Amino acid sequence: MPKQIITDPQSGEKICKCFKRCGGCQLQESYAEQLARKQEKAERMLGKFAPVQPIIGMGTPYHYRNKVQNIYGTDKNRKIISGIFQSTGKKLVAVDDCMLEDQKAAPIVSTLKKLMHDLKITPYDLRGGTGLLRHTLIRTSAATGEIMLVLVTASAMLPAKNNLVKALIKAHPEITTIVQNICPDGMPLTLGNRSVTLYGSGFIEDVLCGCRFRVSPASFYQVNSRQTERLYGCAVRAAGITEGTTVIDAYCGTGTIGIVAAKQGAAVTGVEQNRFAVRDAVENAKRNQLTNIRFYQDDAGDFMQKLAKDKAKIDVLIMDPPRAGASPAFLRSAGTLRPDRIVYVSCNIETLERDLLLLQKEGYRVSMIQPVDMFPHTTGIETVCLLNRQPKPEPQNRRPEKPRNHKKPKA
Numbered sequence: 203m204p205k206q207i208i209t210d211p212q213s214g215e216k217i218c219k220c221f222k223r224c225g226g227c228q229l230q231e232s233y234a235e236q237l238a239r240k241q242e243k244a245e246r247m248l249g250k251f252a253p254v255q256p257i258i259g260m261g262t263p264y265h266y267r268n269k270v271q272n273i274y275g276t277d278k279n280r281k282i283i284s285g286i287f288q289s290t291g292k293k294l295v296a297v298d299d300c301m302l303e304d305q306k307a308a309p310i311v312s313t314l315k316k317l318m319h320d321l322k323i324t325p326y327d328l329r330g331g332t333g334l335l336r337h338t339l340i341r342t343s344a345a346t347g348e349i350m351l352v353l354v355t356a357s358a359m360l361p362a363k364n365n366l367v368k369a370l371i372k373a374h375p376e377i378t379t380i381v382q383n384i385c386p387d388g389m390p391l392t393l394g395n396r397s398v399t400l401y402g403s404g405f406i407e408d409v410l411c412g413c414r415f416r417v418s419p420a421s422f423y424q425v426n427s428r429q430t431e432r433l434y435g436c437a438v439r440a441a442g443i444t445e446g447t448t449v450i451d452a453y454c455g456t457g458t459i460g461i462v463a464a465k466q467g468a469a470v471t472g473v474e475q476n477r478f479a480v481r482d483a484v485e486n487a488k489r490n491q492l493t494n495i496r497f498y499q500d501d502a503g504d505f506m507q508k509l510a511k512d513k514a515k516i517d518v519l520i521m522d523p524p525r526a527g528a529s530p531a532f533l534r535s536a537g538t539l540r541p542d543r544i545v546y547v548s549c550n551i552e553t554l555e556r557d558l559l560l561l562q563k564e565g566y567r568v569s570m571i572q573p574v575d576m577f578p579h580t581t582g583i584e585t586v587c588l589l590n591r592q593p594k595p596e597p598q599n600r601r602p603e604k605p606r607n608h609k610k611p612k613a
């Protein structure tokens with residue numbers, strides 16, 4: 203297989219020959235130009251709220267993805283290929299060498315393809331609904347060296363399961379756990395509700411900001427660990443935590459940001475919708491010997507409304523919603539709860555702008571905007587914003603106060 207990535211001898215920057223067909227990257231220009239483009243966009247969209255700090259880029263912006271997903275199919279010679287769906291359609295583009303992914307993943311995928319052929323494990327065909335292996339998910343941790351391989355299958359029957367696991371571990375002793383996830387239908391790359399651990403613990407452990415986190419196959423986890431430490435550092439600093447500060451970590455995933463805050467003495471309540479992530483979060487609190495943090499499985503908007511009804515007292519709201527941003531109900535409840543500070547961590551600058559406008563109406567002023575480049579070679583911009591509660595304006599049309607009738611002190 204010819205190499206798909208070449209290095210420009212002059213600049214030392216990598217160029218991918220799959221760029222046009224694949225769609226995994228959207229920017230093919232020097233890294234300095236990418237950062238300048240993102241900075242310009244952040245200033246254009248968010249500059250009206252507060253000055254935008256210079257974007258925090260990566261030293262080496264390659265192979266940063268700790269989460270690698272591959273779809274399987276066959277080429278015209280019926281040879282098994284792996285890659286991703288074309289940006290413009292449903293055609294599988296063979297990708298064997300990717301400059302975004304952790305390099306530990308590709309050799310595992312290559313072995314798996316050989317084993318699929320030998321053990322007659324067929325790739326799932328989305329159009330016909332036939333075949334078995336829908337996709338694989340590989341998670342790696344540079345901090346612990348652990349690797350998790352998830353085989354996502356269309357049905358529970360995995361032929362020659364034991365031989366497959368044995369052969370994979372023999373070829374790649376670096377794999378620490380193998381999980382089969384059963385996903386009978388759904389979009390490409392989705393995971394089903396049932397997982398069976400075939401080898402090891404069934405999850406991977408990583409270390410961020412000095413805290414240890416376990417992550418199950420279906421839990422969200424930031425894909426760029428090096429930049430996540432910077433992102434979380436910035437978010438927790440902005441939160442201004444002192445011993446006993448009460449914090450809500452909304453959209454908390456496996457509890458990561460809240461746990462880093464709790465380690466600094468905050469009393470944290472995390473809320474997250476995904477039950478697998480909540481289970482990880484509870485375990486992660488224990489792993490980090492923390493008793494000052496608890497988690498709830500709920501819709502973040504509903505949870506905030508309940509807190510607002512109960513007139514809960516909160517110092518800081520940390521929120522890290524998915525790309526769609528927060529719901530209007532969530533933002534209104536934030537306005538009712540009136541925390542001193544809101545730290546908004548966003549992966550989508552469009553919904554961030556929309557939500558900041560709403561939070562302004564709720565009486566908050568943006569005082570810090572820090573973009574962090576979590577996804578080099580893509581258009582994604584991650585941003586941390588700090589908002590401070592403004593004093594409530596004096597109600598208009600108030601009648602002038604009558605001068606107080608001060609009694610003269612008795613002599």
Ligand code: SAH
Pocket residue numbers: 422423424453454455456457458459473474475476479500501502503522523524
């Ligand atoms: N702060 C975490 C996760 C951020 S990703 C981290 O840094 O790892 C956003 C998270 O929001 C995901 O875990 C997703 O499952 C969760 N989520 C999405 N919609 C939600 C909702 N309506 N209520 C609560 N959590 C939600």
